[in-house]
Amino acid sequence: MREVYYKDIVSKVKLLCQEANYDLGQDVMMAFEQAARTESSDIGREVLNQLIDNAAIASENRVPMCQDTGVSVFIVKLGQECHITGGSLYEAINEGVRKGYEEGYLRYSIVDNPLTRKNTGDNTPSVIHVEIVGGDQLEIQMTAKGGGAENMSALKMLTPSDGVEGVKKFILNTVKQAGPNACPPLVVGIGIGGNFESCAYLAKKSLFKPVGERHSNPEIAKLEEELIQSINALGIGPQGLGGSTTTLDVKIEVAPCHIAALPVAVNLNCHASRHKHAVL
Ligand code: SF4
Incomplete structure (x- = not known):
């Protein structure tokens, strides 16, 4: 059984939350660039070029690419030979989100109750899906999903x-x-x-x-x-x-x-x- 430490999950999740909001993936950037070459309308091309500039400015200045920094959604693949030491997987992910959003100056987008609607003040709880798979690794996929x-x-x-x-x-x-x-x-x-x-x-x-x-x-x-x-x-x-x-x-x-x-x-x-x- 391989040990994966709570604190390492917290640090990694914190980083993922910030990188997701600051650094648009190369796949999306390439799709923007391709679309800017083929878009038929002038205003459409202008918007696509603005999105490319916006993503570059966000990454360079370490600021979010959009004011809506989203719900933190995770798909976690937990190897059945992997043991989490020092706390629960769910707590570690939420602590990572808390730190990532607080320290990264990212907007808190979660309310505690859909009807009374008080902001939880740290973007938790996240939405966490766990799949048990073979092996001894812990794979974490994260998205900051806009409302x-x-x-x-x-x-x-x-x-x-x-x-x-x-x-x-x-x-x-x-x-x-x-x-x-x-x-x-x-x-x-x-x-x-x-x-x-x-x-x-x-x-x-x-x-x-x-x-x-x-x-x-x-x-x-x-x-x-x-x-x-x-x-x-x-x-x-x-x-x-x-x-x-x-x-x-x-x-x-x-x-x-x-x-x-x-x-x-x-x-x-x-x-x-x-x-x-x-x-x-
Ligand atoms: S859905 Fe939300 S996160 Fe996405 S672009 Fe619109 S405002 Fe920004």
Whole structure:
């Protein structure tokens, strides 16, 4: 059994929170640059160039790329030969978030109760998903998920007779309804299959994959490509000001489901598509 120390998880999580907010990933930067070359509208190109400048200024000055520093969402892969020493995994992650947000001057975006709405004052609790896997490593993936795009996300329990056409229609309608409110250009995360709760998790999980990477199953990859084209044909454009870049990418995750079901979840990510990764 390999030991991983509480304090090391705290330090790593603190760093991930700050890096996620200050340093937009190379995958997203490359997608911005590509889109700025192909965008059809003048204002769309101007917005994309502003997003590139904004990301560079944030990284250079160690300030957040957006005032909405998001909900800290983690997908943790815990090797079954790995033991956490000195405290619980959940406490370590939340302490790392607390330190990361306090010391990094990042906005606190969490309220303790959705109805009475008092800010918790340290951006905790985080949303933490733990998967037990083989091996002795602890893999931590983190995203700072913005509220605007999350608010425009949706899930629908379709039936098998709706088929792939019904799936596409629901996805396009969700993006259309989101319009400028999800802060495009987007990354569209899609879960297909599973059940009510696991379908939403599939959609979230898909957003942790690098922008520009296609699904390993050629049929799913083809559907991703088709959806990128259809979403960009909607004309919403960067920041909703019109243009040919409404989405930078579409990511799909699929899972087996009930014979009578066809769940579909669409988790939208904004242009501040912030995901970081570490292995301990
Ligand atoms: S949805 Fe994204 S881009 Fe829009 S305000 Fe929130 S973090 Fe910023």
